[in-house]
Amino acid sequence: MANWFQQFLLTAAVLLLSPLALSAEESNDGSVVINPIKIIEPEGQQSKSDQAKIDNEVFEAGFFLGMISIEDFGTHPLYGVKASFHATEDFFLQANYGRSEAGRTSYETINGSGINILTDADREYSYYDVLVGYNLFPGETFVTRNLTFNSAFYLIGGVGNTQFAGDEQFTLVVGTGYRIIFSDWLTWNLDYRDHMFETELLGHKKRTHNIEFATGLTVFF
Incomplete structure (x- = not known):
C-alpha cells in the first residue's frame, strides 16, 4: 500500500513540476516511465476573406x-x-x-x-x-x-x-x-x-x- 502511494506522489510531482509538460505511466516491473505529451496540430487553415x-x-x-x-x-x-x-x-x-x-x-x-x-x-x-x-x-x-x-x-x-x-x-x-x-x-x-x-x-x-x-x-x- 505504501509503495503504491509513493508512486502516486512521484507521478504527480513530475507532472506538476516538469517544464516540458511530460506524462507518466507505470511499466510492468513497477517503475515509472516518463513520456512527452504529443501536441496535435490542426490540419485545416483559417480561411481568408x-x-x-x-x-x-x-x-x-x-x-x-x-x-x-x-x-x-x-x-x-x-x-x-x-x-x-x-x-x-x-x-x-x-x-x-x-x-x-x-x-x-x-x-x-x-x-x-x-x-x-x-x-x-x-x-x-x-x-x-x-x-x-x-x-x-x-x-x-x-x-x-x-x-x-x-x-x-x-x-x-x-x-x-x-x-x-x-x-x-x-x-x-x-x-x-x-x-x-x-x-x-x-x-x-x-x-x-x-x-x-x-x-x-x-x-x-x-x-x-x-x-x-x-x-x-x-x-x-
Whole structure:
C-alpha cells in the first residue's frame, strides 16, 4: 500500500513540476516511465476573406434612378447624375443633378380634364444641389464566408436649387444613404433625400417636402 502511494506522489510531482509538460505511466516491473505529451496540430487553415476596398482614388461619379414624391403632384420616376470628392475617410462633398415630371393634382383630377394648374412644360421638375456627407457607420457587408465588401451608412445634407412650375426655388436637402464597394473602382448606392422648398403654387405659401428614393452605380477614379 505504501509503495503504491509513493508512486502516486512521484507521478504527480513530475507532472506538476516538469517544464516540458511530460506524462507518466507505470511499466510492468513497477517503475515509472516518463513520456512527452504529443501536441496535435490542426490540419485545416483559417480561411481568408476577400475584401474590396478603395485604393487611393478620391473622385467618384455615376448615375442614379429612382422615384420622387412631388408634394401635391404624385410620385414619379427620377433619373440623374452625381459626382463626389472624398476629402477624408469620413467626410465627402457631393454634387447632384436630377430630373422628373410632375403629374396632376387631386384638384385637377376631381374637376375634370379641362382644368390645368400647370402646362406640360411647367410640370418638368429638375434640381441641382451641393451636399456634405459623413460616413456615420463604416463597416463590412458579408455576402459569403469568403466574400466581404466594405460598406458605409452615411448622413448627407446641403443646399440647392429646384426648377418647377416655371419658377426656381432655393432648396434645403437632408437625407441618408448606404454604400457598398464592389471593387476598388465600382460602388453601389442607395439614397433617401428630402428636398424642401417654399411655394405659393396652390394659393397659399407653404414649405413642401419632396421625398426621393434612388439607387445607382458610381466609379472611382
